[in-house]
Amino acid sequence: MFHALLRLSMLGVMVLWVVGCGGSSGVVSDPGGDSTSVTFAITGGTPTAVATKIGSGSFTAATLTAGKLTLSLPSGTTNFAVAFACPAVSMTTPISQYQEAIEDVFQASTLDGTSFTETCPLAPSSGTTGTLTGSVDASAIPGASYLDINAGNSTGQSSVTQLGSSASFSFAAPAGTDWVEVAAYNFVPVSASNGSFEALSLVAAKNFSSQTVPGALNGGNTVVLSAADETTLEALTYSGVPSGYGAPSTLVEYDMGGDGAFLVAATATSTYPALPAGAMQSGDSYSFIASAHSTLNALEWASVMTTSDSAVPESFAFPAAWSYAGPAPAVLPSFNLSYAGFSGKTGVRDGLGVTWTTGSTTEDLVAVTATQNYLNRSTALAIPDLSGLTGFIAPPASGTEVTWTAEISQGSSSSGQSSGSNGSVTTVVNSGHYAAP
DSSP, X not given: OHHHHHHHHHHHHIIIIISOBOSOOSOOOOTTOOOEEEEEEEEESOOSEEEEEETTSOOEEEOOBTTEEEEEEOTXXXXXXXXXXXXXXXXXXXXXXXXXXXXXXXXXXXXXXXXXXXXXXXXXXXXXXXXXXXXXXXXXXXXXXXEEEEEEETTEEEEEEEESSEEEEEEEEESEEEEEEEEEEEEEEEEETTEEEEXXXXXXXXXXXXXXXXXXXXXXXXXXXXXXXXXXXXXXXXXXXXXXBOOOEEEEEEEOTTSOEEEEEEEESSEEEEOOGGGOOTTOEEEEEEEEEBSSOTTEEEEEEEEESSOOOEEEEOOOOOXXXXXXXXXXXXXXXXXXXXXXXTTEEEEEEEEEEEETTXXXXXXXXXXXXXXXXXOXXXXXXXXXXXXXXXXXXXXXXXXXXXXXXXXXXXXXXXXXXXOEEEEEEEEEEEEOO
16 A cells, blocks of 8 residues: 555655746736636646636636636636546556556646646557667676666657666667667665665666667667766765654656656665766756655655756755644545644645545546645645546545545745756655545
8 A cells, every 4th residue: 555655645746846837927916907817738648628617616627729728817816726637547566557547636826826737647658669679788787686778759768677687678669769778776775764675776877869769779789887887876965854753765766858767766865876977968857855754654754855957965854744644534535734844835735635446457546736825824625526527537436445645845946846956845745544435
């Protein structure tokens, strides 16, 4: 169950911040009493249903035009909401693979801006693929025991993994001109606040930025990883870890210019591996999610997310702890998100998520995001029932086990977005589950 809770929270972070809002200065003046226009774009996958709500009205069905819609708010009305259902996508964890249908509800105010963007998860590309072949020899790299070959371009990404330090490979990759990252990992023992285990850590990498697919990597010659391809270590430091929380750890990923990403370290503690120059290209960036868990309740934790355009020492300041027992069991519950750990309303958003299985390999997820301007200091936030509108998710049946996640986040950048090295997002999270009545 824990992997589902963690994934649900990380989805919430993405919904709250990475796509966020932007393009507006904030307060909207209306001296002439005219309506206010709000534009809302949905990127990634194409929603199967969209609905909007203005002020205290009801949700009504809406239609996107070229991936966008425009809301017209009458004079004196500032709050609005947009809900959209996304096509089911494949989700893979170390122990399972399943299809997940997602419904997302975004609630904001014109005080937050007048131009917003959200994202539907993008299903794996069904476009043209070609066979990429090759071989890798990482036997000269100390500790290399696991190989990962990633290939991608703007149409998608695919990868193949191999155990051992040397291997040949052949797999279907996006056709065209791909970037290909050859990564060697070491399994390292980790003692973190949510347990002790072995995790992957990058020890060497080499990038091929213009590989033709179908084709043979490196002209058919074996890719030999050498000392020049080894990673180096950068420091990680933490402050403000709440009393009663265990030692923090950090998930590090590397973003290939927005066209795909791969793992750098699963649970880095005091250092993280930085890529060598030969594995990088212009426009790439690192992303970091540092987290620490309560030692009394593993389903209570805090995290700090940031990004950086280059490998530098990173420090993370944790917020005060937030303990929450969860909502009263309900088909679609209401939450009380009371937390004094963030000052003011600037950059603060509340997030909810409920998920439940609908079959042996299928599940539904409903996520809600609300800005503090929308809530206007209220701590109450509920999961709306949109099942009366075509294309939206039906509530769970009585007796269904429901997993819930509640989180409160604050972004340091003015727009609420974490982009490059311009900002960070601090989040407190609680999770749990109950049987739907």
